[in-house]
Amino acid sequence: MKFTKILVAIALCLLATGCACRTKKMGPDGDNIARAEPGDVLADVNFAFDSYALDNTAKSILGQNADWLKANPSARVQVEGHCDERGTNEYNMALGARRARAAMEYLRSLGVEEGRMSTVSYGEELPLDPRHNEEAWAKNRRAHFNVQ
Numbered sequence: 001m002k003f004t005k006i007l008v009a010i011a012l013c014l015l016a017t018g019c020a021c022r023t024k025k026m027g028p029d030g031d032n033i034a035r036a037e038p039g040d041v042l043a044d045v046n047f048a049f050d051s052y053a054l055d056n057t058a059k060s061i062l063g064q065n066a067d068w069l070k071a072n073p074s075a076r077v078q079v080e081g082h083c084d085e086r087g088t089n090e091y092n093m094a095l096g097a098r099r100a101r102a103a104m105e106y107l108r109s110l111g112v113e114e115g116r117m118s119t120v121s122y123g124e125e126l127p128l129d130p131r132h133n134e135e136a137w138a139k140n141r142r143a144h145f146n147v148q
């Protein structure tokens with residue numbers, strides 16, 4: 001009985017101190033892989049393998065994101081660069097930074113003030129989809145927009 005009470009107390013402590021942040025989610029199979037969630041306000045843009053070039057679809061999405069940002073001038077946004085799991089950690093951190101910068105520069109070219117934006121690279125550390133296949137990798141190669 002005492003052991004059960006201790007387990008319940010530990011469980012309650014863990015629940016009370018659990019992370020409520022957007023980027024730390026348990027996997028559907030209960031794995032402990034940190035992953036991100038899709039954007040709530042601004043849509044993510046995706047990239048081709050080993051690229052930070054913006055295609056026409058990405059430019060269209062960024063145009064819509066820019067319209068929202070211009071209509072909400074007090075909003076700030078952090079542009080997150082993400083990669084799939086292939087490549088070294090160092091390479092993916094640099095590629096993620098280039099992806100975030102490319103998205104931010106395009107938003108700037110559309111009239112969003114640079115002072116309202118910042119960038120960060122998460123490389124391969126926060127996958128949207130933890131699977132190890134092309135479909136998952138395509139989802140994970142992205143720029144994510146965290147409105148602050």
